[in-house]
Amino acid sequence: MPLILVNDRFCAVTEYARQDVLGHNCRFLQPPGGAGPVRQRLRQFLGDQNAGNARFVIPNQTREGEPFLNLLFMAKIRSPNSSTLILGSQFAVGTGRERAASYQQALGEDLQCLSAVLKDADWMLLGSMETIANTVALLVRHQAEDWS
Structure with a gap:
């Protein structure tokens, strides 16, 4: 499944320019040797027509080879x-209040962008907003852990 749109934050986190990634599958972010067992879970999600949304933690690397863990939120839109x-929304997992706040901001921006795209078309988001809420809750818990 090739990327058809990426936001500025994706480019900043991965260090890739839009023109370098559009039309390509995200596997280019995986380190040598691949992403490990999470790939099977990703394939199951993508192959399941009834699956609406899911979260995954995937080992990735930047254009310069710097490793990072990617918290990936995926939602099917039909x-x-x-x-x-x-819709794939990714967050480089790290520590610190600023990082957790940026996760929340980026997810909010992605959802606003999604709403703008879908509002004039007859598309629907599969699954429930519960997963989105759970993702935000996970990010808030991560932020709270950093405060203690």
């Missing part, structure tokens, strides 16, 4: 003609 797109 059109009336049954075409399906995948």
Whole structure:
């Protein structure tokens, strides 16, 4: 599944320019040797027509080879003609209040962008907003751990 749109934050985290990633599958972010067992879970999610959304933690690396853990939120979006797109929102997992706050801001920006794209079309988000809420809760817990 190739990338068809990326935001500025994706480019900042991965150190790749838009023109270098559009049209490519995200596997280019995986380190040599791949992402490990999480790949099977990703494939199961993508292959399950009833799955609406999911979260994954994936080992990735930047363009310069710097490793980072990627908290990936994926949600399926379907059109009336049954075409399906995948919203992928990723967050470089780290520590610190600023990092957790940036996760929340980035997810909010992604959801605003998604709303703008879907508002004039007859597309629907599969699954529930509960997963989105759970993702935000996870990020808040991560932030709270950093405060203690």
